[in-house]
Amino acid sequence: xxxxxxxxDRVTGEGQRRAWAWAAALREGATTPWHExxxxxxxxxxxxxxxxxxxxxxxxxxxxxxxxxxVPVRLADRILAAxxxxxxxxxxxxxxxxxxxxxxxxxxDPGTLPDEELLRVAAGxxxxxxxxxxxxxxxxxxxxxxVRAVRRPWVPSxxxxxxxxxxxxxxxxxxxxxxxxxGRQPMAYLLADDLASVIAHAWTAxxxxxxxxxxxxxxxxxxxxxxxxxxxxxxxxARSAARRYGAGRVTVVxxxxxxxxxxxxxxLAAPPRLGAHAVDLVRRVxxxxxxxxxxxxxxxxxxxxxxxxxxxxxxxxxxxxxRWDTWLRTQAERIHHEIAAAGYPVLGDxxxxxxxxxxxxxxxxxxxxxxxxxxxxxLDPMTPRPAAGPTTxxxx
Amino acid sequence: MSxxxxxxxxxxxxxxxxxxxxxxxxxxxxxKHGISYPADRFDAQFLAALxxxxxxWGGLEQDAVGAWDLLAQRIRDHDGTSxxxxxxxxxxxxxxxxxxxxxxxxxxxxxxxDGGTEVHLILSVRDLVRQIPxxxxxxxxxxxxxxxxxxxxxxxxxxxxxxxGAWFWGVQEIPDILARWGADIPPERIxxxxxxxxxxxKDELWRRFSLAFGLDDLDxxxxxxxxxxxxxxxxxxxxxxxxxxxxxxxxxxxYRPLVRELLAHRTFSKRTGSPRLGLPPDLYPWVRELTGSWxxxxxxKKYDVIGDLEDLRxxxxxxxxxxxxxxxxxxxxxxxxxxAIKALLLEAAHRQAENERLRLELEDARxxxxxxxxxxxxxxxxxxxxxxxxxxxxxxxxxxxxxxRGRNSRSA
Numbered sequence: 170x171x172x173x174x175x176x177x178d179r180v181t182g183e184g185q186r187r188a189w190a191w192a193a194a195l196r197e198g199a200t201t202p203w204h205e206x207x208x209x210x211x212x213x214x215x216x217x218x219x220x221x222x223x224x225x226x227x228x229x230x231x232x233x234x235x236x237x238x239x240v241p242v243r244l245a246d247r248i249l250a251a252x253x254x255x256x257x258x259x260x261x262x263x264x265x266x267x268x269x270x271x272x273x274x275x276x277x278d279p280g281t282l283p284d285e286e287l288l289r290v291a292a293g294x295x296x297x298x299x300x301x302x303x304x305x306x307x308x309x310x311x312x313x314x315x316v317r318a319v320r321r322p323w324v325p326s327x328x329x330x331x332x333x334x335x336x337x338x339x340x341x342x343x344x345x346x347x348x349x350x351x352g353r354q355p356m357a358y359l360l361a362d363d364l365a366s367v368i369a370h371a372w373t374a375x376x377x378x379x380x381x382x383x384x385x386x387x388x389x390x391x392x393x394x395x396x397x398x399x400x401x402x403x404x405x406x407a408r409s410a411a412r413r414y415g416a417g418r419v420t421v422v423x424x425x426x427x428x429x430x431x432x433x434x435x436x437l438a439a440p441p442r443l444g445a446h447a448v449d450l451v452r453r454v455x456x457x458x459x460x461x462x463x464x465x466x467x468x469x470x471x472x473x474x475x476x477x478x479x480x481x482x483x484x485x486x487x488x489x490x491x492r493w494d495t496w497l498r499t500q501a502e503r504i505h506h507e508i509a510a511a512g513y514p515v516l517g518d519x520x521x522x523x524x525x526x527x528x529x530x531x532x533x534x535x536x537x538x539x540x541x542x543x544x545x546x547x548l549d550p551m552t553p554r555p556a557a558g559p560t561t562x563x564x565x
Numbered sequence: 566m567s568x569x570x571x572x573x574x575x576x577x578x579x580x581x582x583x584x585x586x587x588x589x590x591x592x593x594x595x596x597k598h599g600i601s602y603p604a605d606r607f608d609a610q611f612l613a614a615l616x617x618x619x620x621x622w623g624g625l626e627q628d629a630v631g632a633w634d635l636l637a638q639r640i641r642d643h644d645g646t647s648x649x650x651x652x653x654x655x656x657x658x659x660x661x662x663x664x665x666x667x668x669x670x671x672x673x674x675x676x677x678x679d680g681g682t683e684v685h686l687i688l689s690v691r692d693l694v695r696q697i698p699x700x701x702x703x704x705x706x707x708x709x710x711x712x713x714x715x716x717x718x719x720x721x722x723x724x725x726x727x728x729x730g731a732w733f734w735g736v737q738e739i740p741d742i743l744a745r746w747g748a749d750i751p752p753e754r755i756x757x758x759x760x761x762x763x764x765x766x767k768d769e770l771w772r773r774f775s776l777a778f779g780l781d782d783l784d785x786x787x788x789x790x791x792x793x794x795x796x797x798x799x800x801x802x803x804x805x806x807x808x809x810x811x812x813x814x815x816x817x818x819x820y821r822p823l824v825r826e827l828l829a830h831r832t833f834s835k836r837t838g839s840p841r842l843g844l845p846p847d848l849y850p851w852v853r854e855l856t857g858s859w860x861x862x863x864x865x866k867k868y869d870v871i872g873d874l875e876d877l878r879x880x881x882x883x884x885x886x887x888x889x890x891x892x893x894x895x896x897x898x899x900x901x902x903x904x905a906i907k908a909l910l911l912e913a914a915h916r917q918a919e920n921e922r923l924r925l926e927l928e929d930a931r932x933x934x935x936x937x938x939x940x941x942x943x944x945x946x947x948x949x950x951x952x953x954x955x956x957x958x959x960x961x962x963x964x965x966x967x968x969x970r971g972r973n974s975r976s977a
Contacts (some may be wrong), residue, residue, distance in 0.1 A: 252660040258731045259658035273741035464627040
């Protein structure tokens with residue numbers, strides 16, 4: 170990046186020169202922490218980046234060097250020029266860089282910054298990448314795909330309701346096979362699972378379309394209020410389906426293979442398997458992404474990009490801490506009772522609704538793990554969608 | 566290319582809502598004088614600020630996608646003076662400030678020789694003695710459930726690691742705001758508008774704004790309905806308790822009209838007899854010292870001051886007792902609660918009446934649709950039956966017809 174003399178920060182002292190030299194070294198791939206840095210140098214861009222950006226770049230350099238790679242200078246410049254997204258402290262100064270600073274947030278040793286602060290920078294950069302992929306809500310489909318998706322007359326009338334996280338991939342796959350939902354007087358199949366998983370799915374769906382609270386705060390809020398998140402309240406969903414499609418036309422599904430048999434397909438498609446840390450990263454990226462693309466496009470965009478990239482990654486699936494055991498069991502028993510009392514037919518065993526014992530070491534998103542995933546995504550960013558052209562099927 | 570941009574970046578609670586309302590309602594009049602206040606809706610510049618800073622705001626950010634670039638484009642397209650005003654801009658980071666200034670056509674160092682825009686930074690400022698309680702109150706009106714004491718603790722944390730402290734100083738620490746926004750703007754183009762003391766002349770603040778924005782000689786409509794009224798101690802305490810009990814169950818789309826607008830702005834702000842929220846007595850020395858350091862810094866920087874930097878010192882500690890919103894007088898809270906219940910009942914009744922009116926309207930519309938779809942012959946028959954039923958002879962004739970039809974039906 171060419172320096173612009175008129176706009177360069179004044180490099181007034183030893184601390185400033187030391188900070189600029191560190192920034193320049195990081196740009197070239199250095200991994201030395203700030204508190205060990207001793208060289209001095211001159212400004213090479215208009216403003217000295219904040220401690221968050223500099224430390225994030227150092228972490229990227231560390232990850233790259235462990236993998237025998239280098240961080241491209243272009244990526245390094247992107248990080249140094251990035252903003253800090255969301256609420257909280259703005260760009261922080263480096264401790265010792267400007268002894269005369271009397272106002273603003275206290276300068277910090279970037280090595281001691283919480284991972285949360287680095288994630289604020291990383292999430293903004295990943296959101297830019299996701300937005301730049303240009304993946305729309307409706308992917309282009311080939312002629313063969315369109316023909317395959319035409320509704321077969323012998324397919325029974327049905328709709329699938331329940332946790333959005335489970336329903337969407339399932340319906341998308343059925344549509345692609347010509348099993349389009351709908352038809353006259355459809356049977357509504359409510360996809361259910363053990364309540365702990367359903368609650369995790371509710372938070373996951375929320376991470377994709379709203380962002381919002383962390384997993385522990387999400388649980389705490391609902392547990393203390395004594396009710397379930399609306400997207401996890403299976404009894405309410407069943408009532409709602411009964412009102413819409415008729416009381417005798419709702420079936421609760423606890424064994425997806427039985428539903429697959431009914432619909433005449435081999436198996437129902439499952440959502441990507443995202444570990445706890447992966448879901449949290451999606452949640453964080455979704456926030457700045459909300460300012461880059463229209464709200465209605467955000468979930469589809471995140472599913473088409475981040476969810477695919479993170480499939481099978483991000484550690485084990487979320488679990489609920491033992492402290493919420495009473496709440497979870499009470500709610501599961503209520504739902505079990507309401508569904509049994511309403512007499513909905515059940516595919517599978519209704520007792521599967523009841524969660525298993527909760528363990529002491531619950532799986533919660535961990536900032537360090539989330540940051541590791543984010544660093545990986547920055548090193549191997551998602552690329553913009555190629556210009557539309559003939560698909561393989563059409564071309565062959 | 567716009568020649569001048571008056572960029573008003575805060576601070577909150579300094580009469581900004583009033584100023585923005587005057588600017589918005591006088592857009593056409595201002596434009597006649599070559600001054601553009603680009604905004605298609607009253608909150609357009611707020612949305613632009615959210616976009617610039619990538620801030621979520623209870624769902625409002627949905628409307629903010631691309632709003633800053635659009636605003637900057639309109640400013641670049643205007644040949645004359647443009648005004649941007651939003652108080653949350655105060656918290657922008659250096660990176661965001663650089664992006665904002667560049668998008669407005671600002672050249673390094675404020676150079677205008679090569680067609681660069683002449684950006685004037687305006688910051689309206691008020692003493693911390695009033696700002697600290699006002700900011701807590703603003704938090705409470707935005708769903709916060711923490712106590713006043715907790716808020717004071719968070720803002721006194723030197724690390725500012727909590728988002729509340731980070732936000733407070735981000736929008737209130739005047740020297741730091743000016744360091745971020747003004748680093749590349751000549752000091753003579755940085756204007757500080759101080760808010761006069763509470764007992765100062767009523768129009769003094771507007772006079773100072775008017776001077777800063779060059780609106781002195783313009784005939785503007787200054788009447789306004791929008792303002793950001795302050796609340797008393799029991800009212801603030803009540804809203805905090807409501808937040809604790811109900812904010813989680815209310816979506817932002819419902820919280821905003823019911824709690825902030827109906828209760829806080831339209832009901833509680835009219836209760837002028839309640840004790841006002843103030844700074845706890847033990848914080849006066851800390852505020853005095855801090856403010857002194859600010860005034861020294863601002864004096865040294867030689868910014869253009871409209872008003873008096875001494876205004877920043879605030880009123881001395883009052884002689885009366887401090888009324889703590891964490892332990893408000895129960896009787897006063899009860900009275901405020903009664904007013905709240907009354908307001909909510911009236912609102913519920915109004916909504917019920919509106920629902921009934923809409924139901925009847927819907928019924929009429931449905932009837933009209935059925936009528937429009939009914940064949941002409943059927944309508945003629947209905948008309949004939951109605952006419953016959955209106956007199957004795959007709960009714961008898963109708964009776965004979967129905968008897969005959971009944972026999973026919975049976976035989977069929």
